[in-house]
Amino acid sequence: MKVATMAAQAQQLTVPTEAELLQGQADLWRHSLYYMTSMAFQCAVKLGVPTTIHSLGGAASLPDLVTALSLPPAKLPYLRRIMRLLATSGVFAADNAADVVTYYRLTPLSWLLLDGVAVDGHPSQTSIVLAATSRHCLEAAMGLSDWFQKDVVASPFEDLHGVTLFDESMAKHDPEVDAVFNEALASHDNSGFLTVLRECGALFQGLESLTDCCGGDGTTARAIVEAFPQIKCTVLDLPRVIDNVPADGVVNYLAGDMFKSVPPAQACAAPLE
Ligand SMILES: C[S@+](CC[C@H](N)C(=O)[O-])C[C@H]1O[C@@H](n2cnc3c(N)ncnc32)[C@H](O)[C@@H]1O
Secondary structure, three states: OOHHHHHHHHHHOOOOOHHHHHHHHHHHHHHHOHHHHHHHHHHHHHHOHHHHHHHOOOEEOHHHHHHHOOOOHHHHHHHHHHHHHHHHOOOEEEOOOOOOOOOEEEOHHHHOOOOOOOEOOEOOOHHHHHHHOOHHHHHHHHOHHHHHHOOOOOOHHHHHHOOOOOOHHHHHHOHHHHHHHHHHHHHHHHOOHHHHHHHOHHHHOOOOEEEEEOOOOOHHHHHHHHHOOOOEEEEEEOHHHHOOOOOOOOOEEEEOOOOOOOOOOOEEEOOOO
16 A cells, blocks of 8 residues: 555544543453353353252342352352353343342243253253353364464364364264263254244145254154154264164164265255355
């Protein structure tokens, strides 16, 4: 760019006002600390706060939570900060009347985080939180600037850890975290599917065969066949997944690689990239 043009543009730049800069400073802190919301969220899930609020009848004060979760009483002020942050973010609801004890309640989001409780066909989604906030994902995210400067095509996750999610390599690298990711995938796949079947049933009318590519343990396919018994469903997934799924006589399970061959059917469900 020519020097004269740059100088002309610089003259047009408007410096923010003092009030705008102060707001910018507040926003800077907010952006720098956003990760604390994710970490507080993970903390509440690991402690079992949603399940505890549910088991206490749907509302719990901080002393209730400290007692039910067997936390050291000295941690109450810190729990207050976490709960206040999560209430502001919509994870919990808080009764905020002045000068009275605050009670925390579940929101639709935290209803999805009850251990062992499926709400209207939505299984517990705690594993999604644990997978998304796992050390593996956080480390990959922390390396983004390094990754941008490297001439690589692998994703930041693959580049850093040398493994691919939902692949044999991940299972060998860290079987425990691999299991959490697979659980997260299953609960995501199965969440809300009953609603899809209820609201979008017309999609399946008249269909006689369907292949669910990358269909995992077949929960989605089984729900389809239960609602539409005339559909012959095949679940295609990698051998390491299919080999662990017991035959159920409801759907046909096929071990294979979707990039090599997909069993023919009138409809095929496949993940989008
Ligand atoms: C992100 S995909 C799941 C997609 C999900 N069922 C959906 O429709 O959104 C992950 C699943 O794909 C399977 N998978 C990965 N590569 C595959 C391949 N080449 N052929 C078949 N299944 C594959 C994994 O084993 C895992 O169960």
